[in-house]
Each structure stands twice: as structure tokens, then as C-alpha cells.
Amino acid sequence: MIPVTKSFLPPLEEYTAQVQRAFDNGWLTNRGALVLELEDKLTEYLNLDQSRILLMNNGTIPLQIALKCLAQGGEVITTPFSYVATTSAIVWEGCTPVFVDIHPEYLTIDETKIEAAITEKTTCILATHVFGNPCNVEEIERIAKKHNLKVIYDGAHAFGVSYQGQSIFEYGDVTTCSFHATKLFHTGEGGAIFCKDPDLFHKLYYSHNFGHDGPLAFHGLGINGKMSEMQAAMGLAVLPHMSEILEERSRVVSWYSEYLKMDSLVRINIRKETNWNTVYYPVLLESENQLIEVQKSLQTAEVFPRRYFYPSLTQLPYVHQSTCEIASDISSRILCLPLFYGLSEKDVKGIASIFNNF
Numbered sequence: 001m002i003p004v005t006k007s008f009l010p011p012l013e014e015y016t017a018q019v020q021r022a023f024d025n026g027w028l029t030n031r032g033a034l035v036l037e038l039e040d041k042l043t044e045y046l047n048l049d050q051s052r053i054l055l056m057n058n059g060t061i062p063l064q065i066a067l068k069c070l071a072q073g074g075e076v077i078t079t080p081f082s083y084v085a086t087t088s089a090i091v092w093e094g095c096t097p098v099f100v101d102i103h104p105e106y107l108t109i110d111e112t113k114i115e116a117a118i119t120e121k122t123t124c125i126l127a128t129h130v131f132g133n134p135c136n137v138e139e140i141e142r143i144a145k146k147h148n149l150k151v152i153y154d155g156a157h158a159f160g161v162s163y164q165g166q167s168i169f170e171y172g173d174v175t176t177c178s179f180h181a182t183k184l185f186h187t188g189e190g191g192a193i194f195c196k197d198p199d200l201f202h203k204l205y206y207s208h209n210f211g212h213d214g215p216l217a218f219h220g221l222g223i224n225g226k227m228s229e230m231q232a233a234m235g236l237a238v239l240p241h242m243s244e245i246l247e248e249r250s251r252v253v254s255w256y257s258e259y260l261k262m263d264s265l266v267r268i269n270i271r272k273e274t275n276w277n278t279v280y281y282p283v284l285l286e287s288e289n290q291l292i293e294v295q296k297s298l299q300t301a302e303v304f305p306r307r308y309f310y311p312s313l314t315q316l317p318y319v320h321q322s323t324c325e326i327a328s329d330i331s332s333r334i335l336c337l338p339l340f341y342g343l344s345e346k347d348v349k350g351i352a353s354i355f356n357n358f
Contacts, residue, residue, distance in 0.1 A: 002347055004306040005280075006340040007181040008245055010237040018233035027229060031209075034232035041239055042192070046160070046167045051175075051194040052201050055232065056208055059156050059178025059191030061225040063089035065207045066174040066193060067124070068221075069200065070150040071095045074123030077149075079109040080313040080327040082128040086154050087313045090126065098122070099314050101324040105269040107131065110326075111139040115147075124150045129158040129168060132279040134271050137163065137171040152176070155194075159185045160246070162275040169194040174204070179235065184249075184279050185242060187235040190227050248341050249278040255345050256281055256337065259352035264290070281339040282308070288332040290358065295335065297354050308336040 022034055039053050046053075056062050067076070067089055076090045080099045090097045098117050103110045107130045114125065125144060127135045135153065144151045153171060155161075156178035161168040169175045179190035193208075195201040203220075206212060211222030266284040270276050285291045291307070298305055312331045314322050337351060 002303045002338050002343070002351070003340075004304060004308075004336055004338050005182045006342065007186060008238060008241065008341045010234075010241055014240075015234060015237040018236045019230065022229040022233060025229075029226060029228045031226060032229045032232075034229045034236060035227050038187075038232045038235045038239070041236070045239065045242070046169060047162075048167055048194070049170060050196040051167070051170050052196075052198075053169075054193045054195070054201070054205055054208065055187075055227040056191045056193060056225040057227050057231070058189050059176065059180055060085045060089060061208070061223070062174075062176035062191050062193035063126075063152070063154065064093055065204055065223070065225060066152045066176060067093040067095060067126070069203050069207060070152060070173060071124040071126075075119060075121040076124045076126050077114055077117050077122060078126040079128050079130075080324045081107055081130060081309055081331060082154060082313060083156065083309060084313065084316065085156075086126065086128055087316060087319060091318055095124075096121070097313075097319055099319075099322050099324050099327075101326045102130075102330065104326050104330070106133055106136075106271055107268060107330060108133060108135040108271075109140075111136040111143070114140070114143050118143075118147055118149070122147070122149060124152060126152045126154065128154040128156075129161065131268055131282055132157045132161050132277045133268060134158070134161065134163045134168050134171075134274055136271075137168075141171070150174075156180075156183070156191075157279045158277070159183065159279070160242070160275075160277045163271070164273045170196065173197065173200065179231075184245070184277055185235070185238060187227065187231040187238070190231045190235065245341050246278065249339060251345075252339055252343050252348060253278050253281060255348040256352065259349050259356075261352075261356045264358070265355070278339070280308070281337045282334050283337060284330065285333045285335065291333050291335055294355060294358055297357070298351065301350065301354060303338065303351055303354070305338060306336045307331075307334070310334070
């Protein structure tokens with residue numbers, strides 16, 4: 001069986017050596033030595049200049065905390081082409097998602113349509129860097145400043161991406177990232193939030209730790225978003241292997257480019273000046289019917305791609321139904337092909353041959 005993705009597992013002895021450190025310390029959570037070390041190492045690896053990183057227990061809690069701090073129950077302009085967590089976090093925090101359609105080539109939110117969606121109730125823009133492809137961050141920043149709005153980026157797919165020479169996590173008021181087991185870099189389950197402003201970072205920090213100001217006092221409202229030492233242990237074991245992970249994934253991408261006949265397929269257009277991270281390999285087919293037929297043939301061969309993202313988030317049962325024609329069209333005919341460390345050239349050839357038959 002070939003899944004769409006597979007978790008990279010570091011050598012067991014490297015992981016257990018990190019776990020042993022936590023056992024030796026007798027400290028399993030509450031920002032122990034492993035969490036602090038992983039934050040330092042990720043800051044260095046990602047070449048963060050201004051932003052600070054705060055590790056959390058999954059990739060959704062950072063979105064919820066950011067929205068709690070910045071959106072203040074207002075309308076949040078967002079994309080219909082993202083994972084469900086982007087929209088569900090907005091609704092969960094008592095805010096109202098206002099969907100803006102996407103760019104047909106980059107698949108990120110169409111920045112030219114944002115201003116028309118702004119009302120007196122708008123407080124925030126929440127945009128997704130789709131498949132590691134950056135949004136038009138310059139234009140979104142201009143719009144946000146003009147209308148006094150906050151900007152949150154969902155960077156769940158953007159680990160290691162740089163744009164115009166700096167980490168994509170340096171943009172916006174806040175960027176979040178997921179370190180779920182299926183992600184490029186992972187901690188089994190986990191996530192992070194990135195923020196440049198020290199005052200906002202302080203609020204994010206205490207918000208993820210019940211609002212604590214020391215053991216007996218409180219800055220304000222908070223929840224439990226802390227990463228455990230067991231999660232950090234996995235991250236510390238995975239991080240040293242990132243170069244080989246990225247090299248092998250790049251080889252897989254090059255094999256797809258070599259063996260797939262692109263006559264009836266369209267690949268995502270990566271924004272210029274982007275150092276892309278090969279996080280997914282999405283292709284657009286000519287129609288949903290063609291996608292379904294190809295998917296059936298692949299599944300018969302024990303290959304399991306993913307319709308990602310499907311359906312358009314405008315179709316969720318707990319949001320106001322709206323029409324975003326491009327997102328609806330793209331979501332109906334986009335398919336992410338298997339891409340992971342360990343996928344062989346033979347497997348890629350086999351997947352490509354099934355596609356080429358169509």
C-alpha cells in the first residue's frame with residue numbers, strides 16, 4: 001500500500017535517547033528542558049530574525065489562541081481553500097468567517113478581492129500558505145495597515161519555506177504551524193506560533209498556559225496549549241534529519257516531473273522568490289469525473305492519493321453558505337499524489353503510468 005504521506009521516523013535509539021533525558025530530569029511537561037531546546041534549535045534552523053517561536057501541543061490551538069487575542073469576536077476574512085481547522089477555529093472562537101475566493105494559479109487567497117469583503121465588523125485576515133506556497137504577503141500587509149486589521153497566517157504547510165530571502169514565519173502579526181505526524185517536520189502531534197511583537201508574544205505566551213503569572217497569580221484568560229517533553233523529544237530526533245528528508249522529497253518531485261505526462265494535468269504555480277519545501281505534490285485534473293476515475297484506478301493498485309482540500313470550506317454545515325467559484329472548482333478536481341521520505345522511483349513510475357493511461 002502506498003499512502004499519500006508517511007511519517008518520517010528517526011532511528012529509535014535517537015528518539016529514546018531524547019526520552020531518556022526527560023526521564024532523567026523527571027520533568028514531562030510545563031516547558032521543560034527539551035521544549036526550550038527545541039525552540040532554540042528551530043529558531044536557528046528557520047533563520048528567524050525578528051519572530052519568536054512558542055511551541056504548543058497541536059497545530060489548531062495556536063490558531064484558536066491567535067484568534068482569541070486578535071480577532072475579538074469580529075468578522076474574519078479567510079480562504080475557502082484550506083484544511084477545516086482554519087475555518088473551524090474561527091467559528092470556535094465566536095468569530096464569523098467571511099470567505100474570499102482564491103487565485104486560480106497560486107491557490108492562495110486572492111488578495112485583489114479582500115478589500116471588497118471588509119465591513120465595519122472586520123477585525124482580522126486569516127490566510128493560508130497553501131501547500132507551502134506563500135500568499136501575496138506584501139499586498140495583504142498593505143490592506144491590513146490601510147484598514148487597521150490584524151493578520152494571521154495559517155502556515156501548517158509552510159515549515160522551512162522562505163520568501164524573498166526570509167522565513168515565511170516572519171510575516172503577519174502571527175503565523176501558526178502544525179507539527180502533526182504527517183507534516184514535513186513533526187513532533188508526533190504538535191504545533192507552534194510565531195510572533196514579532198513582544199507585547200503580543202507575552203499575551204500569546206500566558207494564553208497558552210492558563211493565563212499564569214507565576215504559580216499564584218494570573219495575567220488573564222488562558223487555556224492549556226503546552227507541548228510536552230515527549231513531543232519535543234520526537235522533534236529533537238527528527239530535526240537533524242531535515243536535510244536528507246528534503247533531499248529525498250526533492251528527488252520524488254523530480255521523478256513525478258519526469259514521468260508524468262502533463263497534457264491534461266496542471267501543477268501548482270509556486271510564487272516567485274520562494275524557496276519551496278516540497279510538502280505536497282498536488283495536480284489539477286480536467287474534471288471531477290476524471291479525478292474520480294483516476295483515483296479508482298490508483299486505489300485498485302493500492303495507491304491512495306488524497307483529495308486535498310475537498311470540499312470547499314464554504315460547504316461546511318456551520319458556516320453561512322456562500323459562493324467562491326474558483327475554490328469550488330479547484331477543490332473538486334485537485335488530487336495530492338503520494339510524497340514522502342522512502343517513496344521509490346519504481347513506485348513513482350507506477351503511479352505516473354496509471355495517470356498517463358488517462
